[in-house]
Amino acid sequence: MSRKTSKSGAARTWTAVGLLMLLLTGCGSGGGDTAPQESDPQAEATDAAETPLQFVDETSRLRPVPAYENGETAGRNSIVESLGGGVGLVDFDVDGRLDVCFPGGGLFEGNSLVGLPTSLLRQTANGTFENVSGISRIDAAGYYSHGCSVADYDADGFADVLITGYGGLELWRNLGDGTFERAAETAGLIDPSWSSSAAWGDLDGDGHLDLYVAHYVNWSFENDPACYGPGGKRDVCAPRDFDGLDDTVFLSNGDGTFRDGSEEVGLVPEGKGLGVLLADLDHNGALDAYVANDTTNNFLYLNDGSGQLEERGVLSGTAVDALANANGSMGLVLTDFNLDGRSDLWVANYEDENFALYRNDGGGNFLYFSTQAELNLLGTLFVAFGCVPGDFDLDGDEDVAVANGHVVHIPRNAPLRQQPLMMVNDAGDRFERVMPAGSDYFEQQHPGRGLATGDLNGNGLLDLVFTNIREAPALLLNESQVAGESLQLRLVGRASNRTAIGARIELKTPAGTLLRHVVGGGSYLSSSDRTLHFGIPEGATVEEAVIHWSGGHVDRVGVDALTSESQHRLLVIVEGRDDEPAEIVELPRVR
Numbered sequence: 001m002s003r004k005t006s007k008s009g010a011a012r013t014w015t016a017v018g019l020l021m022l023l024l025t026g027c028g029s030g031g032g033d034t035a036p037q038e039s040d041p042q043a044e045a046t047d048a049a050e051t052p053l054q055f056v057d058e059t060s061r062l063r064p065v066p067a068y069e070n071g072e073t074a075g076r077n078s079i080v081e082s083l084g085g086g087v088g089l090v091d092f093d094v095d096g097r098l099d100v101c102f103p104g105g106g107l108f109e110g111n112s113l114v115g116l117p118t119s120l121l122r123q124t125a126n127g128t129f130e131n132v133s134g135i136s137r138i139d140a141a142g143y144y145s146h147g148c149s150v151a152d153y154d155a156d157g158f159a160d161v162l163i164t165g166y167g168g169l170e171l172w173r174n175l176g177d178g179t180f181e182r183a184a185e186t187a188g189l190i191d192p193s194w195s196s197s198a199a200w201g202d203l204d205g206d207g208h209l210d211l212y213v214a215h216y217v218n219w220s221f222e223n224d225p226a227c228y229g230p231g232g233k234r235d236v237c238a239p240r241d242f243d244g245l246d247d248t249v250f251l252s253n254g255d256g257t258f259r260d261g262s263e264e265v266g267l268v269p270e271g272k273g274l275g276v277l278l279a280d281l282d283h284n285g286a287l288d289a290y291v292a293n294d295t296t297n298n299f300l301y302l303n304d305g306s307g308q309l310e311e312r313g314v315l316s317g318t319a320v321d322a323l324a325n326a327n328g329s330m331g332l333v334l335t336d337f338n339l340d341g342r343s344d345l346w347v348a349n350y351e352d353e354n355f356a357l358y359r360n361d362g363g364g365n366f367l368y369f370s371t372q373a374e375l376n377l378l379g380t381l382f383v384a385f386g387c388v389p390g391d392f393d394l395d396g397d398e399d400v401a402v403a404n405g406h407v408v409h410i411p412r413n414a415p416l417r418q419q420p421l422m423m424v425n426d427a428g429d430r431f432e433r434v435m436p437a438g439s440d441y442f443e444q445q446h447p448g449r450g451l452a453t454g455d456l457n458g459n460g461l462l463d464l465v466f467t468n469i470r471e472a473p474a475l476l477l478n479e480s481q482v483a484g485e486s487l488q489l490r491l492v493g494r495a496s497n498r499t500a501i502g503a504r505i506e507l508k509t510p511a512g513t514l515l516r517h518v519v520g521g522g523s524y525l526s527s528s529d530r531t532l533h534f535g536i537p538e539g540a541t542v543e544e545a546v547i548h549w550s551g552g553h554v555d556r557v558g559v560d561a562l563t564s565e566s567q568h569r570l571l572v573i574v575e576g577r578d579d580e581p582a583e584i585v586e587l588p589r590v591r
Contacts, residue, residue: 050434051424053393055464055476057439061128065102065119067472068449071144072409074108077227077234079219079242080144080166082407083196083274084449084469086386086525088148089456090159092136093178096587097123098456098529100465102473103163106144111221113144118163118170127457138180143167147525148450151200153187153209154256155498164195164213164525188258193245194219199521201278201287201501202550203265204307208252209497210261212289212521214273217242229410236408239294239328244270247291247299251307266309272296275332278520280502281343282364285552287502287520290318292329292347302364317366318345318358327353331451331524335389335398336515337373338428341506343517344369346400348384348524351414355384355402357431374430375423381414382421383407386451386524390462391535394484396514397425403448403466403524417445420466438479447471454529460486460568462533467526483538486568490531490587491518494575495551499530502550507534508543531570547582549575555582 068085071078088101100123104116117139121129133139138161145165152159158174160183169191173183184190193215203210217239229235246269251261275292282288286303293299297319301309313319320326328350337344342360349355355375358366370376386403393399404418420442423431436442450467457463461478468474487507491500500518507514516532536542545557555576561584562571569586576582 051393051422051436052480052482053422053424053434053436054438054478054480055436055441056479057441058475058477059472062100062121062473062475065121065131065473066104066116067470068102068467069105069107069116070469071105071107071113072470076108076224077236077409078108078224079217079237079239080113080194082236083146083216084385084405084447084525085145085467086147086197086450086523086527087452087465087467087473088150088161088527089452089454089465089529090150090161090527092120092159092161092174093122094158097458098454099123100129101138101148101150101161102467103145103148103165103525104141105146106165113166115141115143115145115165117141118145118161118172123456132178136179138172140182142170145170147195147197148527149198149200149521150527151209151499151501151520153200153211153252155208157498162198162200162211164198166194168192169195169198169213187256188253189250191248193248196274197276197521197525199276199278199289200499201520202497203249203278203287203289203303203309204251205286205305205551206252206254207495207497207551208254209499209501210252211250211258212276212278213248213250214276214291215245215247215271216274216294217244217272229408230412231410233410235410239272244272244293244296247271247273265307266311267301268299268311270296271299274330275524276521277332277334278501279334279343279517280504280548280550281360282362283342283504283548285548285550287550290332290345292332293326294328294330295326297326298329298347300364312364316364317368321353321356322368322371327356329356330385331387331402332522333387333389333400334517334519334522335400337398337425339397339512339514340428341513341515343515346387346389348387348402351383351406352380354378354380372430374432378421378433382418383414385449386466386526388451388453388464388523388528390453390533392422392462392478393424393480394461394482394486394535394537396484396511396535396537396540397428399424400431401451401453401464403446403451405446405448405469415445417447419443419445420448439476441466441474441476446474449524450526451523452526452528454531455488455533460488484540485536485538487534487536487542487562488531488568488570489534489545490570490572491547492572492574493549493551495553495577496549496575500549500575501530504548505532506546506548508546509540510543511540547573553577557582557584
């Protein structure tokens, strides 16, 4: 498998010139002006490199769906307005087509928060989406909501939906007949803290999914200080003005109910969690946890194999940046950036900070690698949230897409609305910003928050769903004219959890190994499709797939099952046993 050649010297020169222009032109004032300004340096940041990527804006297929509402029209300037909402991709009716779930947010009514309904959009056979929120009964208003986390927690074959937010959790159990029922109370998921992101995963290795819930800060109507921005105008307070809240781990009892296992597993106090990701980062067969905290050290919990978590953020090198500063961290990506067989951590940060790339050096040790990967050339104007990995151009390495948008109403430096980013991986050497063709979405500015990816139209390429604050979500379908092939593997656990969270696949090729993990959480307030997607460059071959299941079992899938004359393939792999191999079924592509 050939590796991508480096971009031209002209492209590198453009990047340097663009950075110089940023320094010379200054920053947009932002404020309440939502239109892109001609002098805005983000608007001037056009193509940094040539790219075959093309995303077609098909947002009209999602209509009608309400935009996420944060209640800012009440004029309270509360920090609760800043988090926004995410998105979940879920085939809730098991028809082979990905559906889309959007938390609704909420409004202020006096000194109380009122939650708005969750929206569920079912994809139809012609690729449009119908709003089935009422029919499915998932639209019953609950708490002021933020995040959407998807998994089959009760292992009945139907994906369930967890909604996080201020005041409590909403667990929607999928009944398998197109409807959902409220289950948080009966399941024991009682959580009155302000929750942001959540991640499902089997932390104690008993075969049942547990739940990690990240909590933010101790804001309340009684603890709502007045803060001021430029010109002495009232604005949203910073997270530094509040104490952090303790995160919570809910351990499964194995019968569909949960208990608070935070002390049992060894969580440390406080934190200001906005993103969480669960995966086997050190390849010891146990699920680890990484938490993005806002203005305090990020957490890295390494699992000793028995469900005991040891917080090693500082010792591992993943707590702070290269100057030992805690960043305003939001979104998370797990990707083997440099193709060395170990997955690295990408962290989306606040303005005046670089995106953090922590290179995985094995054994739970990481190296801050942002400058070497040239992420510093992006400048420091972006306030980054949702971020997802994917081989969007089918060249054998994973790229990263990012949603951006400011958190205050009157920014001092960066614009209020910001451009999203497509960062293309240059053969494991660096990331380079490109401007995909096919729509204006990447050129326009948005109040971005959530982001999820999956192959929504069944063409073998990864698509994107963005969410924004008080602006319609966006559906961008990947119609790139690329020569490579795709191989998609959907894992089903038997001895391990059915959703297969914690498993990893090594796809062997003559040129090296491609690594993917089935993760819990990731991005920001959002859930991507857990089907593992591999780009196979033109002329490359695959030799074997080695699947490490979270329970310790290893399956090997040979070349005969992995190859065919089809350009894009989708295989379901059911976990084998010691006395029988994995079951492999090829699914027809549903478009």
